[in-house]
Amino acid sequence: xxSKSGPQNTEETLKKAFDxxxxxxxxxxxxxxxxxxxxxxxxxxxxxxxxxxxxxxxNTGFRSNGVQQMSPDFRQEILSSGAxxxxxTLVLRGIGSAIRNRMHFSEEQLVAETLRLFGxxxxxxxxxxxxxxxxxxxxxxxxVFVAGTSRGADTAxxxxxxxxxxxxxxxxxxxxxxxxxx
Numbered sequence: 245x246x247s248k249s250g251p252q253n254t255e256e257t258l259k260k261a262f263d264x265x266x267x268x269x270x271x272x273x274x275x276x277x278x279x280x281x282x283x284x285x286x287x288x289x290x291x292x293x294x295x296x297x298x299x300x301x302x303n304t305g306f307r308s309n310g311v312q313q314m315s316p317d318f319r320q321e322i323l324s325s326g327a328x329x330x331x332x333t334l335v336l337r338g339i340g341s342a343i344r345n346r347m348h349f350s351e352e353q354l355v356a357e358t359l360r361l362f363g364x365x366x367x368x369x370x371x372x373x374x375x376x377x378x379x380x381x382x383x384x385x386x387x388v389f390v391a392g393t394s395r396g397a398d399t400a401x402x403x404x405x406x407x408x409x410x411x412x413x414x415x416x417x418x419x420x421x422x423x424x425x426x
Contacts, residue, residue, distance in 0.1 A: 249363070249423035251396025254282055257421055258289050258390060261400040264420045265294055265388045268402065272296040272387035274376050275397065276368050280318025282397050286390070287325035297327040298381055300372045303334070330381060335374040335408045336367070355411075363426040365391040365399025366419065373405040373414055386417060398423045 245256050258275070265273050273294050277283030283299035290297055299322050301314045312331070322329055336356040359367035368391035376382045382405045390400045400420035406413040 245398075245421055245423075247424040249365070249393035249398050249426040251392065251394075251398075253398035253423065254285060254392070254396035255289070257392075257397040257400055258282075258286050260421050261388045261390045261397075262289065262291055262294060264400065264402065264418075266291060268386075270386055270388055270402070272298065272382065272385065274298045274300060274372050274382075274387055274389045276300050276372055276389075276391040277318075277322075278302050278313050278395075280314040280322060282390075282392070283314075283327070283329070284318045284321045287322055287327050290325070290327075296387075297325070298376055299327055299329045300375060301329060301331045303332055328381065330376055330379050332375050332379060335371045335378070335411070362419075363399060363422050364393045365397070365422055365426070366401060366416075368392070369399060369401040369403060370414065370416065373403045374408040374411055377405040377407045377414075388420065393423065393426050398426075 245253050261273055275283055275286045277299045336352045369389035372389050386404045389403050390397045392398050399422040402417040404415040
């Protein structure tokens with residue numbers, strides 16, 4: 245894996261995540277995918293032992309009102325593979341962004357910036373653990389989470405999820421991989 249963050253790490257990160265899940269008897273892998281490209285690649289690389297593949301996309305309107313960033317073609321490919329797509333508001337962005345934009349501070353932003361000390365991908369993995377739990381897609385079972393720094397995937401983590409209202413019960417079991425430089 246390249247020591248620098250970025251999409252050049254995507255395929256290797258996905259393979260490491262799937263291998264780790266298999267070795268630790270985890271059947272669920274959750275992957276961040278804004279455009280759908282990483283999610284579609286994950287469906288192509290997914291081994292049969294991974295029975296629950298969840299792709300998490302940005303909420304509609306994340307960049308522009310009413311616009312969904314995931315490509316319809318990638319969305320169709322992902323859904324055709326039997327994977328689930330969860331489109332929801334980022335736990336550490338939502339209403340906190342509106343407060344920050346008006347008041348210049350929010351508790352969500354403080355948590356997000358603290359988690360970014362470990363890298364953007366680690367922050368997103370933790371955020372997805374709460375989002376997928378909020379959506380009822382995980383229960384309390386440990387899963388592998390995959391995210392990236394801007395595009396693609398460069399970070400994978402083994403996490404015991406918790407819903408956002410119990411955010412501090414979430415447990416990071418193991419950082420499988422992350423870039424050295426981010």
